[in-house]
Amino acid sequence: MLIDHTNRRVLDVLESREKAAVLAYFKAGQQSGLFAELEEVTSDMWDGYVEASQEVFGQRVRVTIDRFHVMKNFQDCLTKARRELQRALPKAAATALKGTRWLWVTNLENLDADERAQLEALKQQYPQLGALAEQREQLRAIFEDRSVVTAEAGRSRLEEWCTKARQLGLKAMEKFTKTLGNWMDKIANYFVSRSSNGRTEGFNHGIRAILWRAFGMRNFAHFRLRVLDLFGRSLGPEFNMFGGEPFMFAMALLGRDLDDRNLRPGAEAHARRGFAVHADAAIDVQPGVLHAVQPQFESLAERRRFGRVRNQNGSTPAPPGAPESPG
Numbered sequence: 001m002l003i004d005h006t007n008r009r010v011l012d013v014l015e016s017r018e019k020a021a022v023l024a025y026f027k028a029g030q031q032s033g034l035f036a037e038l039e040e041v042t043s044d045m046w047d048g049y050v051e052a053s054q055e056v057f058g059q060r061v062r063v064t065i066d067r068f069h070v071m072k073n074f075q076d077c078l079t080k081a082r083r084e085l086q087r088a089l090p091k092a093a094a095t096a097l098k099g100t101r102w103l104w105v106t107n108l109e110n111l112d113a114d115e116r117a118q119l120e121a122l123k124q125q126y127p128q129l130g131a132l133a134e135q136r137e138q139l140r141a142i143f144e145d146r147s148v149v150t151a152e153a154g155r156s157r158l159e160e161w162c163t164k165a166r167q168l169g170l171k172a173m174e175k176f177t178k179t180l181g182n183w184m185d186k187i188a189n190y191f192v193s194r195s196s197n198g199r200t201e202g203f204n205h206g207i208r209a210i211l212w213r214a215f216g217m218r219n220f221a222h223f224r225l226r227v228l229d230l231f232g233r234s235l236g237p238e239f240n241m242f243g244g245e246p247f248m249f250a251m252a253l254l255g256r257d258l259d260d261r262n263l264r265p266g267a268e269a270h271a272r273r274g275f276a277v278h279a280d281a282a283i284d285v286q287p288g289v290l291h292a293v294q295p296q297f298e299s300l301a302e303r304r305r306f307g308r309v310r311n312q313n314g315s316t317p318a319p320p321g322a323p324e325s326p327g
Helices: 019-032 045-062 067-088 091-097 101-105 113-125 127-144 151-166 171-182 184-188 196-215 220-231 268-272 300-305
Strands: 001-005 009-012 036-041 062-067 246-252 282-286 287-294
Touching: 001 101, 001 196, 009 220, 019 045, 036 045, 036 184, 045 062, 062 067, 062 184, 067 091, 067 101, 067 127, 067 171, 091 113, 101 113, 101 127, 113 127, 151 171, 151 184, 171 184
Parallel strands: 036 062, 036 246
Antiparallel strands: 001 009, 001 246, 282 287
């Protein structure tokens, strides 16, 4: 999924997250002039996205790794480190750590007084894990520090943090700092304009709602058109990407919801009976605006066949082959 940050809309949805698919889309957009004003790309730590961006746009476009994906990576590291320490403890002491993950990975301001007191007690009881929690807060403070306004300054702060984190001597932390070092330049780009994939995750939730409502969708083309119809319109002329604002977009993985194996139990059968069938739509492309146009139906029967409207009496239309509701 590609998000146009400037116009606050879904730019497009690709069928594959593979580098070849992303590369082909970027090249086509580059040739058409779609990305003429592009200045920045935000992404998670997926090689295909970043490599495709660099190959097509080169040094002209700044690539930024989303800070929230960095923190999520650290949360996973903290959980692994907690388990690593837990395995080395006596059974009684290890039992006390069970069920405390929420306390360790939640921001302090989101904990109530009792939870904070419980966390402080755990830090005193398990000093090494407490030191790891302090490292989490320090890393978060770096990203929140508004006095850091350049990539160079951000990189310096992050490298200093990595040096202290390695001193804990935990395998999980060693792995995380290595990952941070591999992506350091692009993570540090965050401090230039503080762009993130936050909006992308919001759209992601809305797009998943389409799949939930339809019990999964077997036809990617129909799914893409539905997404563009709901989320592909610009918010207005003041957000037109050709109006002088820097153009930025983000990329994120939708997951494997379109894979039949990941549909909820019974959803595949529903799809075959017609619950997940949606009408074809045409794409209307205007400069800077991409959206889907719904087709016109010639009869009520045709509309009902696609499950798009309710019966005239207000009830939900029955799927093909099902008996009509009485009354």
